[in-house]
Amino acid sequence: MLIVALYICALVFGASEATNADLIVEDTQPNCPTGWQYGSAFKSCYFMASQSLDWPDAQVACENIGGNLASINSPQEYDFLIRLAYAANPLYMTWIGLHAINNVSPFQWVDGTPSNYSKWLKDQPSDYGGLCVGWRTTYGGDLDGWRNIACESQQQFICKQSAGYCPNGAQSGSSGSVSSSNYPKNYENNLNCLYQIVVQAGLRVNLTFDDFDTETTYDRLYIFDGPNIQSPSLTNLTGHSPKGWNDSIQSSGNSMVLFFHTDTTNTFRGWHANWAAISLNESFCPNGQLSGYTGPLTSPNYPNNYDNRLDCLYRITSTSKLARIRITFDYFYTESCCDKLTLYDGPTIHSPQITTLSGTMPAGTNYTSTGYVMTLLFHTDYSVNYKGFSASWISVA
Ligand SMILES: *[C@@H]1O[C@H](CO)[C@@H](O)[C@H](O)[C@H]1NC(C)=O
Ligand SMILES: *[C@@H]1O[C@H](CO)[C@@H](O)[C@H](O)[C@H]1NC(C)=O
Ligand SMILES: *[C@@H]1O[C@H](CO)[C@@H](O)[C@H](O)[C@H]1NC(C)=O
Ligand SMILES: *[C@@H]1O[C@H](CO)[C@@H](O)[C@H](O)[C@H]1NC(C)=O
Numbered sequence: 001m002l003i004v005a006l007y008i009c010a011l012v013f014g015a016s017e018a019t020n021a022d023l024i025v026e027d028t029q030p031n032c033p034t035g036w037q038y039g040s041a042f043k044s045c046y047f048m049a050s051q052s053l054d055w056p057d058a059q060v061a062c063e064n065i066g067g068n069l070a071s072i073n074s075p076q077e078y079d080f081l082i083r084l085a086y087a088a089n090p091l092y093m094t095w096i097g098l099h100a101i102n103n104v105s106p107f108q109w110v111d112g113t114p115s116n117y118s119k120w121l122k123d124q125p126s127d128y129g130g131l132c133v134g135w136r137t138t139y140g141g142d143l144d145g146w147r148n149i150a151c152e153s154q155q156q157f158i159c160k161q162s163a164g165y166c167p168n169g170a171q172s173g174s175s176g177s178v179s180s181s182n183y184p185k186n187y188e189n190n191l192n193c194l195y196q197i198v199v200q201a202g203l204r205v206n207l208t209f210d211d212f213d214t215e216t217t218y219d220r221l222y223i224f225d226g227p228n229i230q231s232p233s234l235t236n237l238t239g240h241s242p243k244g245w246n247d248s249i250q251s252s253g254n255s256m257v258l259f260f261h262t263d264t265t266n267t268f269r270g271w272h273a274n275w276a277a278i279s280l281n282e283s284f285c286p287n288g289q290l291s292g293y294t295g296p297l298t299s300p301n302y303p304n305n306y307d308n309r310l311d312c313l314y315r316i317t318s319t320s321k322l323a324r325i326r327i328t329f330d331y332f333y334t335e336s337c338c339d340k341l342t343l344y345d346g347p348t349i350h351s352p353q354i355t356t357l358s359g360t361m362p363a364g365t366n367y368t369s370t371g372y373v374m375t376l377l378f379h380t381d382y383s384v385n386y387k388g389f390s391a392s393w394i395s396v397a
């Protein structure tokens with residue numbers, strides 16, 4: 001699990017500005033599913049199953065909850081696991097992941113790990129035994145160890161899977177890359193990984209995937225337009241090269257957050273993306289610092305059409321600190337889905353929102369702040385543009 005602490009920086013004048021200090025990401029705990037035991041020295045999770053199944057069915061049961069029958073790869077892991085196994089099942093045989101594939105010796109671990117460690121009981125493995133390996137977990141002396149028995153025997157069993165670890169998710173600078181853990185090897189189950197990209201104030205993040213391969217529906221990457229997972233959603237990606245997976249994604253401010261969740265079973269190669277800081281397109285914005293008692297305010301280029309991909313910020317400050325700001329629109333026409341003017345009751349876009357406007361509005365529509373400063377952000381997307389807006393503002397009592 002990740003512990004995410006967020007400190008909003010107050011009074012920042014800019015589009016969703018964040019600094020590296022805003023987000024502290026601590027990877028404090030590995031991700032084992034509920035009911036599994038964590039072995040930190042082995043970066044693994046173990047599950048003691050109390051059902052009795054034959055070896056092939058036990059392996060299927062482990063796969064169904066995200067693992068394999070357990071491999072035991074060192075004396076340390078043996079010692080760790082025998083305590084767990086003995087506590088769960090002190091008397092009887094327990095299946096482990098060792099078997100002779102297609103009747104061919106030597107015995108091998110079903111999870112593919114090397115079989116250079118073993119703890120056979122005396123005179124084992126036996127030529128007269130079976131092709132699957134059970135563990136007698138009687139704890140202590142020479143009584144615990146492995147023997148090969150018939151795979152059809154019904155036994156309890158131990159499952160094992162990799163513990164989930166998140167890569168370091170804090171990124172800053174002018175470019176970089178992010179990927180799922182272990183990429184290009186399969187990511188783990190049970191991940192909840194957070195990645196935060198923060199670029200210099202005034203710039204924005206442009207993210208482009210070059211690979212995307214996850215379990216459809218269950219393993220999903222959420223991408224947010226801002227410094228945390230409460231920020232507006234940009235897109236969610238899941239599956240194998242899903243539609244639009246390689247379209248570049250831009251933040252509207254100087255930060256972007258990715259959150260990767262995987263469920264308890266099935267893992268794939270994962271994803272990899274490159275990011276770079278790009279300029280906010282403010283070249284077409286008018287000067288947004290407005291002060292005095294009253295004045296006009298229009299969209300860029302008005303009465304001609306505004307441009308695409310803009311983030312224009314206006315801050316209106318009344319000369320009288322006792323006044324409030326009233327803005328009255330005499331014309332308003334923008335693309336109704338996507339080109340928006342947001343009004344904030346205070347000096348920044350972190351101030352409370354008064355309203356978000358798009359589409360058309362009747363002349364005379366007006367809004368009033370509670371204090372002597374009002375902030376407005378005009379955001380336009382990549383296509384379709386209209387005349388925008390024309391308004392006037394005035395200090396009122
Ligand atoms: C088994 O082999 C692996 C890799 O070849 C090695 O890392 C590990 O230490 C070995 N284990 C033992 C008990 O020798
Ligand atoms: C984002 O990055 C991609 C890949 O480098 C590039 O093709 C695209 O033009 C960039 N978009 C912007 C708006 O800079
Ligand atoms: C992404 O998923 C979240 C949570 O299910 C949802 O609220 C959000 O609308 C989704 N975003 C998009 C762009 O579909
Ligand atoms: C995006 O991915 C699709 C397949 O999903 C591919 O056909 C297309 O060429 C890719 N576009 C770019 C710019 O890499």
Ligand SMILES: *[C@@H]1O[C@H](CO)[C@@H](O)[C@H](O)[C@H]1NC(C)=O
Nearest residue numbers: 279281284306307308309310
């Ligand atoms: C900035 O806006 C202008 C006018 O719409 C457009 O031609 C240009 O492509 C934009 N630049 C970026 C980096 O989006």
Ligand SMILES: *[C@@H]1O[C@H](CO)[C@@H](O)[C@H](O)[C@H]1NC(C)=O
Nearest residue numbers: 327328329363364365366367
């Ligand atoms: C301001 O809006 C109110 C309704 O909210 C309306 O009654 C009033 O006439 C408007 N003021 C102006 C100057 O248009």
